[in-house]
Amino acid sequence: MTAGLYVHVPFCLTRCGYCDFNAYAGLGDLAPRYVRALEAEAALWAGEWRDERFASVFLGGGTPTTLKAADLAGLLVRLRDRFDVTPDAEVTIEANPDTVDEAKLSALLEAGYTRLSMGAQSFDPLVLQSLERVHSPGSVRRAYANARAAGCANVNLDLIYGASGETLASWRRTLEETIALGPEHVSAYALTIEPATPLGRKVQAGLVPPPDPDLQADMFGLACELLGDAGHEHYEVSNWSKPGFACRHNLGYWERRPYLGLGAGAHSCRGGRRWWNVRPPREYLDAVEDDTRPIGGEERLMAQDERLEEVFLKLRILEGLPTESVDADTASTFLDEGLLAHRNGHLVPTERGMLLLNELVLALAGE
Amino acid sequence: MTETTHIRNFCIVAHIDHGKSTLADRLLELTHAVAEREMRDQYLDKMDLERERGITIKAQAVRLAHQAGGKNYELNLIDTPGHVDFTYEVSRSLAACEGAVLLVDAAQGIEAQTLANYHLARDAGLSIIPVVNKIDLPQADPEETARELGELVGWRPEDVLRVSAKTGDGVTNLIDRVVELVPAPEGRREDSLRALIFDSTFDPYRGVVAYIRVRDGVLSSRAKIRLMGANLESEAEECGVFAPEATPSPELGPGEVGYLVTGMKDVHQAKVGDTITIAGRHRAREPLPGYREPTPMVWSGLFPAEGGDYSELREALDKLKLNDAALRYEPETSQALGFGFRCGFLGLLHMDIVKERLEREFGLELIATAPNVEFHVVRDGRVTVVHNPSEMPQPGTYDHVEEPVVLATVITPSEYLGPVLDLCQSRRGELVDMKYLSPERAEVHYHLPLAEIIFDFFDHLKSRTRGYASLDYEHWGYEPADMVRVDMLLHGEPVDAFSSVVHRAKAPQYGRRMAERLRELIPRQLFDVAIQATIGSRVIARETVKAKRKDVLAKCYGGDITRKRKLLEEQKKGKARLRRVGRVDVPQEAFIAALRVDERAGDKR
Numbered sequence: 001m002t003a004g005l006y007v008h009v010p011f012c013l014t015r016c017g018y019c020d021f022n023a024y025a026g027l028g029d030l031a032p033r034y035v036r037a038l039e040a041e042a043a044l045w046a047g048e049w050r051d052e053r054f055a056s057v058f059l060g061g062g063t064p065t066t067l068k069a070a071d072l073a074g075l076l077v078r079l080r081d082r083f084d085v086t087p088d089a090e091v092t093i094e095a096n097p098d099t100v101d102e103a104k105l106s107a108l109l110e111a112g113y114t115r116l117s118m119g120a121q122s123f124d125p126l127v128l129q130s131l132e133r134v135h136s137p138g139s140v141r142r143a144y145a146n147a148r149a150a151g152c153a154n155v156n157l158d159l160i161y162g163a164s165g166e167t168l169a170s171w172r173r174t175l176e177e178t179i180a181l182g183p184e185h186v187s188a189y190a191l192t193i194e195p196a197t198p199l200g201r202k203v204q205a206g207l208v209p210p211p212d213p214d215l216q217a218d219m220f221g222l223a224c225e226l227l228g229d230a231g232h233e234h235y236e237v238s239n240w241s242k243p244g245f246a247c248r249h250n251l252g253y254w255e256r257r258p259y260l261g262l263g264a265g266a267h268s269c270r271g272g273r274r275w276w277n278v279r280p281p282r283e284y285l286d287a288v289e290d291d292t293r294p295i296g297g298e299e300r301l302m303a304q305d306e307r308l309e310e311v312f313l314k315l316r317i318l319e320g321l322p323t324e325s326v327d328a329d330t331a332s333t334f335l336d337e338g339l340l341a342h343r344n345g346h347l348v349p350t351e352r353g354m355l356l357l358n359e360l361v362l363a364l365a366g367e
Numbered sequence: 368m369t370e371t372t373h374i375r376n377f378c379i380v381a382h383i384d385h386g387k388s389t390l391a392d393r394l395l396e397l398t399h400a401v402a403e404r405e406m407r408d409q410y411l412d413k414m415d416l417e418r419e420r421g422i423t424i425k426a427q428a429v430r431l432a433h434q435a436g437g438k439n440y441e442l443n444l445i446d447t448p449g450h451v452d453f454t455y456e457v458s459r460s461l462a463a464c465e466g467a468v469l470l471v472d473a474a475q476g477i478e479a480q481t482l483a484n485y486h487l488a489r490d491a492g493l494s495i496i497p498v499v500n501k502i503d504l505p506q507a508d509p510e511e512t513a514r515e516l517g518e519l520v521g522w523r524p525e526d527v528l529r530v531s532a533k534t535g536d537g538v539t540n541l542i543d544r545v546v547e548l549v550p551a552p553e554g555r556r557e558d559s560l561r562a563l564i565f566d567s568t569f570d571p572y573r574g575v576v577a578y579i580r581v582r583d584g585v586l587s588s589r590a591k592i593r594l595m596g597a598n599l600e601s602e603a604e605e606c607g608v609f610a611p612e613a614t615p616s617p618e619l620g621p622g623e624v625g626y627l628v629t630g631m632k633d634v635h636q637a638k639v640g641d642t643i644t645i646a647g648r649h650r651a652r653e654p655l656p657g658y659r660e661p662t663p664m665v666w667s668g669l670f671p672a673e674g675g676d677y678s679e680l681r682e683a684l685d686k687l688k689l690n691d692a693a694l695r696y697e698p699e700t701s702q703a704l705g706f707g708f709r710c711g712f713l714g715l716l717h718m719d720i721v722k723e724r725l726e727r728e729f730g731l732e733l734i735a736t737a738p739n740v741e742f743h744v745v746r747d748g749r750v751t752v753v754h755n756p757s758e759m760p761q762p763g764t765y766d767h768v769e770e771p772v773v774l775a776t777v778i779t780p781s782e783y784l785g786p787v788l789d790l791c792q793s794r795r796g797e798l799v800d801m802k803y804l805s806p807e808r809a810e811v812h813y814h815l816p817l818a819e820i821i822f823d824f825f826d827h828l829k830s831r832t833r834g835y836a837s838l839d840y841e842h843w844g845y846e847p848a849d850m851v852r853v854d855m856l857l858h859g860e861p862v863d864a865f866s867s868v869v870h871r872a873k874a875p876q877y878g879r880r881m882a883e884r885l886r887e888l889i890p891r892q893l894f895d896v897a898i899q900a901t902i903g904s905r906v907i908a909r910e911t912v913k914a915k916r917k918d919v920l921a922k923c924y925g926g927d928i929t930r931k932r933k934l935l936e937e938q939k940k941g942k943a944r945l946r947r948v949g950r951v952d953v954p955q956e957a958f959i960a961a962l963r964v965d966e967r968a969g970d971k972r
Contacts, residue, residue, distance in 0.1 A: 004925075006925055189921040189922055190917070190919075190921040191921075192920075192921050192922070213915075213916065213917040213918075214913075214916055214917070216917055217916035217917040220917070237919060237920075237921070237923075238921055238922065250924060253923070253924055253925050253928065254923075259925055261925060261926070265926070266925075266926070267925045267926040267928075267929070268925075269925070269928070274928070274929055276926065276929075299929060305932060308932055308935060308936070309928060309932055312923075312931070312932070312935060313923070313928070316923060337893065337894075339893075352916075354919060355916055355917045355918070355919055356893065356915065356916070356917070356918050356919065357918070357919040357920070358918040358919055358920065358935065358938060359893060359915075359918055361935060362935065362938060362939050362942060365935075
């Protein structure tokens with residue numbers, strides 16, 4: 001079984017109102033120290049993870065492309081020095097449209113990055129405004145063209161649907177524009193309101209309406225339809241790809257393969273244990289510079305935790321759950337209602353079932 | 368023991384907040400009944416609930432010593448509950464007195480309860496001393512209040528006493544007036560004992576303690592006693608007086624007020640209104656008049672919010688009942704709410720008090736079904752009593768239904784008379800009569816179905832009169848009414864806890880309101896849930912809770928898994944607290960919210 005290597009870069013140009021990731025605007029000055037710390041942290045784990053083969057590396061954030069191309073290239077070299085990263089590994093870097101030009105992208109590809117994941121979110125300026133994104137639809141098209149010109153052969157576009165003011169017609173245009181660009185991979189997320197974000201507080205205060213779940217359901221259905229027609233396979237609740245372009249790294253989470261996370265707030269999982277680094281970048285830097293592992297917390301998975309995770313992760317992807325692992329009566333209700341389907345001796349959610357996955361999970365994981 | 372000629376037994380009757388407790392406090396102070404350092408406000412209201420709400424629930428008695436004209440007098444002040452729910456208890460307390468102080472707030476004037484209490488006191492044959500209180504208030508109008516009050520009781524306004532219970536102004540004068548105007552008790556030592564129980568409590572160490580007033584004869588400790596109404600005998604373990612705390616006394620003579628430790632273990636054996644006499648051949652032949660069994664007027668199902676607390680609820684009711692002879696309960700099983708009790712109460716305040724005491728004193732969390740009155744279902748001249756809407760037979764299986772009707776008194780500023788009349792009309796009221804207390808204030812009497820009053824009548828009355836109107840009512844009797852049972856169906860299954868008996872003309876509106884409310888309260892399920900209000904097989908209102916379409920975590924990557932797993936566990940716990948009705952999951956909160964009465968009964972005046 002291969003493992004995944006995640007690297008978290010917590011810096012952003014600005015904070016988006018809906019985002020609850022471990023990301024900070026205005027800490028860019030810490031970048032050089034942070035890159036050194038990532039390399040140092042890798043050294044702290046190298047021995048323990050010596051025997052793992054890493055088939056993917058994923059630089060997420062935050063916005064990893066706020067770092068200099070040279071730093072990103074050097075980082076990848078050091079990671080390959082420390083860990084057994086397979087020669088054909090998928091190496092993804094997340095980017096914001098405004099942080100990449102053709103030269104930078106060429107440098108990254110040259111350094112061994114193979115996949116670019118770009119936060120497009122929408123092609124409707126009003127929706128981008130509603131999401132407090134600073135880029136424009138034009139800059140997405142420009143960045144996408146740059147990626148292609150630089151020779152990037154595996155591009156993902158991230159989309160968000162259901163923001164206040166977005167209509168089904170507007171979402172259709174966003175999907176059509178996306179498809180017209182022809183990315184290998186599309187992630188489309190229903191906007192989720194997180195309480196501890198500026199948007200969450202606005203919703204709580206009644207200043208912004210919460211997303212309408214029925215409209216989001218329609219939008220999901222439209223995404224399934226249009227992306228499917230364009231030759232994309234719907235391989236996870238929120239992910240579509242051309243055949244052969246499913247994100248290997250992310251599949252690792254859902255298939256429950258081990259992963260090591262480096263960087264502030266990064267999570268790791270291996271051998272029935274999960275742990276995570278401290279979130280504030282400065283605390284992280286202090287710990288690593290002090291030659292200690294920057295662990296913020298951990299948990300051991302009990303049998304029932306494992307079962308629940310197995311169910312809710314495997315149902316997200318095409319793999320599904322072995323039919324015999326599920327109570328037949330419970331399954332048959334959902335099969336009858338068209339929320340589950342049989343596939344290769346497994347139960348997988350249908351398109352409608354995916355939208356009601358929590359219900360399925362709670363029923364099927366019942367002890 | 369005091370000679371009857373030197374005893375005065377009296378009570379204070381007043382509308383709420385007209386200063387009864389404050390006046391009682393001043394009387395205790397001025398007669399030195401309570402040491403100064405032990406004095407506190409609302410001295411006679413011992414229950415927390417009474418003190419918080421400013422109401423009297425249990426009657427109390429206290430003996431005051433007073434000197435007038437060189438003679439020592441024993442004054443017994445009996446503090447009575449004031450609420451319409453406890454009218455019978457009040458009437459027994461009044462029956463223990465010879466006089467009543469009728470207290471009216473100089474800034475408010477006569478209110479509905481003033482009238483109700485006055486009529487009760489007058490009917491009990493008491494001497495009535497009208498008193499205007501709160502003359503120290505800047506907005507007080509003692510002259511106008513004395514005029515109204517004088518007119519009511521037939522006194523010249525200038526003879527009406529004016530006091531401030533707060534400052535003590537005029538209160539000594541009032542005590543003299545009590546001695547002068549309240550007749551000494553009659554009754555002879557040599558007659559057979561007859562003592563009236565005007566309240567009783569349960570003491571965990573001593574058993575049932577009865578509060579009594581001796582009419583005739585002498586009650587001594589250790590005497591063999593007999594309760595004439597209950598037809599029981601026991602031993603008087605101890606008798607005594609309240610001075611102000613219980614103080615043993617070898618005997619209680621005619622006219623005296625005190626307590627009796629009965630040796631009985633169940634308060635239902637020593638009910639308010641019963642007569643105590645001596646056991647054996649010296650027993651009295653005739654009991655004192657007026658004894659009757661307490662009759663519940665309002666019923667509601669009480670269910671533990673956590674199904675497992677059923678036995679705790681039973682235990683709590685058993686304990687509460689020891690101290691509350693009016694409380695009735697019988698086991699009830701609801702498909703929706705599980706095991707609980709159908710409880711009968713004297714009224715909404717009584718219900719509210721019982722529920723609050725169960726929750727507060729016994730730490731229970733309860734779901735109460737909407738209160739309903741008791742209906743009489745008549746078929747071939749035979750009457751079946753129904754106090755649970757789900758037991759109401761379907762239309763066509765009976766001749767007619769009778770419902771309880773009250774005689775309500777409303778006093779309102781004249782400018783709001785129109786809205787008050789409109790409200791009473793809209794509640795199926797029948798105007799009895801109407802008169803002006805003054806050009807500014809009117810008194811209206813209506814016959815109203817009790818069922819119309821127990822919901823939000825009082826709230827509406829207050830809001831239509833800017834809070835100025837007051838309400839009181841007495842039970843009038845049963846009258847035929849076109850009542851129907853409205854059932855609420857979820858996905859085709861009737862939910863017994865939501866059934867209700869309403870007037871046919873109001874059924875559609877009621878059904879629509881309940882259906883709309885349930886639509887808002889019932890979470891979306893995996894299928895469309897039909898909510899229907901029905902009379903028999905006829906659907907009178909319908910709503911739909913549309914099927915849930917989206918319930919999924921959009922993102923789930925490395926860092927999210929622990930958090931998302933915990934979210935799912937939370938969601939699972941939430942599901943475990945749902946109650947399943949047919950195929951529909953209904954959260955507990957939906958039951959509580961759907962069954963909530965729009966007003967708090969305890970605030971009903």
